[in-house]
Amino acid sequence: MSPGSLVLLLSTLGAPGLGDPGPLEDVVIDRYYIPKICLREVQMGDFIRYHYNGTFKDGKKFDSSYDRGATVAGVVGVGRLITGMDRGLQGMCVNERRHLIVPPHLGYGSIGVAGLIPPDATLYFDVVMLDIWNKDDKLQITTLSKPERCNRTVENSDFVRYHYNGTLLDGTPFDSSYSKGSTYDTYVGTGWLIKGMDQGLLGMCAGEKRSIIIPPFLAYGEKGYGTVIPPQASLVFSVLLVDFHNPKDGVFLEHLEVPESCKRRAVTGDFVRYHYNGTLMDGTLFDSSYSRNHTYNTYIGKGYIIPGMDQGLQGVCVGERRRVVVPPHLAYGENGTGNKIPGSAVLVFDVHIIDFHNPADAVEIETVYRPEGCNVTTRDRDFVRYHYNCSLLDGTKLFSSHDYEKPQEVTLGTNKVIEGLNSGLLNMCTGERRVLIIPPHLGHGESGARGVPGSAVLRFEVELISMEEGVPEGYLFIWHGDPPASLYEQMDLNKDGEIPADEFSTFIKTQVAEGKGRLMPSSDPEKVIADMFRNQDRNQDGKITSEELKLKSDEDQEKIHEEL
Numbered sequence: 167m168s169p170g171s172l173v174l175l176l177s178t179l180g181a182p183g184l185g186d187p188g189p190l191e192d193v194v195i196d197r198y199y200i201p202k203i204c205l206r207e208v209q210m211g212d213f214i215r216y217h218y219n220g221t222f223k224d225g226k227k228f229d230s231s232y233d234r235g236a237t238v239a240g241v242v243g244v245g246r247l248i249t250g251m252d253r254g255l256q257g258m259c260v261n262e263r264r265h266l267i268v269p270p271h272l273g274y275g276s277i278g279v280a281g282l283i284p285p286d287a288t289l290y291f292d293v294v295m296l297d298i299w300n301k302d303d304k305l306q307i308t309t310l311s312k313p314e315r316c317n318r319t320v321e322n323s324d325f326v327r328y329h330y331n332g333t334l335l336d337g338t339p340f341d342s343s344y345s346k347g348s349t350y351d352t353y354v355g356t357g358w359l360i361k362g363m364d365q366g367l368l369g370m371c372a373g374e375k376r377s378i379i380i381p382p383f384l385a386y387g388e389k390g391y392g393t394v395i396p397p398q399a400s401l402v403f404s405v406l407l408v409d410f411h412n413p414k415d416g417v418f419l420e421h422l423e424v425p426e427s428c429k430r431r432a433v434t435g436d437f438v439r440y441h442y443n444g445t446l447m448d449g450t451l452f453d454s455s456y457s458r459n460h461t462y463n464t465y466i467g468k469g470y471i472i473p474g475m476d477q478g479l480q481g482v483c484v485g486e487r488r489r490v491v492v493p494p495h496l497a498y499g500e501n502g503t504g505n506k507i508p509g510s511a512v513l514v515f516d517v518h519i520i521d522f523h524n525p526a527d528a529v530e531i532e533t534v535y536r537p538e539g540c541n542v543t544t545r546d547r548d549f550v551r552y553h554y555n556c557s558l559l560d561g562t563k564l565f566s567s568h569d570y571e572k573p574q575e576v577t578l579g580t581n582k583v584i585e586g587l588n589s590g591l592l593n594m595c596t597g598e599r600r601v602l603i604i605p606p607h608l609g610h611g612e613s614g615a616r617g618v619p620g621s622a623v624l625r626f627e628v629e630l631i632s633m634e635e636g637v638p639e640g641y642l643f644i645w646h647g648d649p650p651a652s653l654y655e656q657m658d659l660n661k662d663g664e665i666p667a668d669e670f671s672t673f674i675k676t677q678v679a680e681g682k683g684r685l686m687p688s689s690d691p692e693k694v695i696a697d698m699f700r701n702q703d704r705n706q707d708g709k710i711t712s713e714e715l716k717l718k719s720d721e722d723q724e725k726i727h728e729e730l
Contacts, residue, residue: 193254194267204259206298210243213382214255215297215398221290228282228289237296239398248273250289258295261336266291296336297400299381305365306379310404316371322355326367326410327510333402335379340394340401349408351510360385363403370407372447372512378403409447409512411493417477420489422516428483434467437606438479438522439621445514447491452506452513461520463621472497475515482519484559490515521559521623523605529586530603534627540595546579547636549687550591555627559603564617564624573631575689579639584609587626594630602626634687641718642698643674645683654712665710670699 208214215237220229231238240246242255250268258264268289270276278285320326327349332341343350352358354367362380370376380401382388390397432438439461444453455462464470466479474492482488492513494500502509544550551573556565567574576582578591586604594600604624606612614620637644650656657665657673665673674695677683688694700706704714 191269193250193269193272195254196265196267197262198265199261199263201259201261204262206259208242208256208258208295208298209300210256211300212242213239213297213299213301213398214242214258214295215239215396216255216293216295218291218293221292223288223290237396239297239396251291254291255293255295258293258298260295260298263292263294266293294336296338297334297398299398299400301383303381305362305381305384306377307366308377310375310377312375313371313373316374318371320354320367320370320407320410321412322368324354324410324412325351325510326354326370327351327408327508328367329406329408331404333404334395335400335402337402348508354410360401362401366403367405367407370405370410372407372409373449374407376403376405376407378405406448411512413493413495415493415495417474417493417496418491419478420491421486422489423485423487425483425485428486431481431483432466432479432519432522434480435465436467436522436524437463437465437621438482439463439520439619439623440479440482441518441520443516445516446507447512447514461619472513474513478515479517479519482517482522484519484521486517486519488517488519490517523623525605525607527605527607529589529605529608531590532601532603533598534601535597535599537595537597540598542633543593543595544578544591544630544633545636546592547577547639549575549577549634549636550594551575551631551633552591553629553631554587557625558619559623559625577636577687579636586624587628590626590628591630594628594633596630596633599627599629602628635684637684637686642686642694642701643683645677646681649717653717654715657710657715663712665715666708667696667699670702670710671695674698 217231217237218229219227219232221227243252245252247255248268250266250272253272254264254266254268266289268291270286270288273287273289274283274285276285278287283289329343329349330341331339331344333339355364357364359367360380362378362384365384366376366378366380380403382398382400385401386395386397386399388397390399395401441455441461442453443451443456445451467476469476472492474496475490477496478488478490478492492515494510494512497513498507498509498511500509502511507513553567553573554565555563555568557563576591578588581588583591584604586608587602589608590600590602590604602625604626606621606623609622609624610618610620612620614622618624654665655661657670659669659672671692674683674685678685685691685694699710702710702715
């Protein structure tokens with residue numbers, strides 16, 4: 167229907183033109199404002215709400231809903247309105263404005279209304295339509311946007327958190343959760359909401375946006391609500407569902423990536439290092455270990471973390487990526503925490519497991535290659551040369567002996583390498599290759615080391631290049647048999663009664679060359695011999711006398727007697 171004047175005729179008489187209708191003419195309608203969008207027009211039997219001003223031809227006001235501060239509500243076409251209004255309101259859209267000229271025979275006729283409207287009065291109405299509904303109306307739901315992924319939708323008895331803007335059908339706002347700075351949180355289908363909202367939220371996904379138009383009989387009906395929702399008002403809610411859960415929910419797990427090789431899964435009591443992004447159900451990030459460039463490290467199943475994560479990390483593999491969805495009763499409950507996790511919030515953790523171990527773990531040894539006919543293996547105090555690659559369990563390279571010109575060298579059992587590596591190098595054959603998994607309590611512990619994170623499980627690939635038999639702790643040289651009976655005389659090569667450093671060195675080297683004894687293995691034998699000489703030259707005068715020369719076994723025996 168186009169703007170302008172429309173004359174509805176009661177008879178076959180022609181219209182005399184706009185202005186006062188003749189005695190048998192119908193209502194004159196001037197649609198002076200028609201909204202661009204008109205979803206519905208007033209029909210016979212519809213319930214309507216509208217404002218109006220009523221005047222006579224001279225402009226004198228005889229009635230106004232504005233002056234009373236309340237809209238008019240009624241049913242069209244059932245005789246509850248004067249006939250002229252019944253006809254003049256038909257076809258109106260919400261927010262449409264009309265001028266109506268009602269002739270006396272369609273108004274109050276030749277009788278009028280005593281003291282208010284004189285007989286045979288033509289009435290002028292300025293009307294704005296605010297609401298239209300019908301007792302046969304259903305809830306009107308329009309999905310505005312919906313996430314691509316939707317694993318679950320709202321059901322009765324679920325607890326929902328949502329944002330909304332609430333308006334009347336004419337667009338007048340009456341409430342908004344956004345203005346309060348917090349979601350509206352409630353159960354669905356338990357009578358805590360108006361019936362239309364209870365129904366309108368069903369089937370929603372987290373992150374979905376809906377427009378829900380609720381007729382009055384599914385809202386606040388004849389009574390309205392306070393001063394903001396008038397009686398018989400249709401309500402329009404624009405809803406964004408932030409999250410929802412059910413009090414019976416457990417932790418929901420989604421296995422995003424599980425390594426093909428998973429030899430072991432985490433159990434209660436294990437210590438786990440993992441990275442995570444923590445978001446609300448609508449994707450809002452509230453925390454991330456990546457932003458701190460540091461894993462989150464904790465025991466699982468012991469109450470150090472929220473119950474949902476204690477459960478959600480059970481059974482993880484090293485390298486696994488897992489999504490853990492935690493309902494609020496297994497997270498931070500009704501109160502939330504801090505300013506980033508609101509009360510009753512569902513939490514979503516995207517987790518990447520870096521490593522885990524148990525405090526009771528030993529070194530895990532996998533022999534990759536062992537030469538045939540291997541009869542001699544390494545023991546504590548042996549001097550070994552080996553190549554290694556060291557990495558974290560996620561593959562991050564830390565150190566490698568191949569980055570240097572020669573293999574690593576160490577005397578086993580001298581606390582020169584971490585305990586786990588020392589253990590992993592024992593009982594190896596020359597040429598053998600192993601993979602060692604070393605828990606942190608046998609590695610660099612909770613504090614880590616330069617380049618090694620705290621509590622990190624280490625992976626070593628080792629290859630034994632060579633080994634030399636060692637000497638007992640505290641010894642720099644041992645005899646293969648009994649030492650010479652007249653040791654000092656044999657050591658005094660020029661028989662001058664004293665042994666300088668060069669004579670001492672020549673004698674020891676000769677004993678080694680003839681297979682009569684061996685030095686403590688070292689990459690620098692000269693230093694070992696120099697240390698031996700310094701130990702025997704007790705007054706540090708550059709020579710050893712017969713009184714100074716003592717075997718270590720004799721020294722140890724003297725100490726025992728002194729203690730006794």
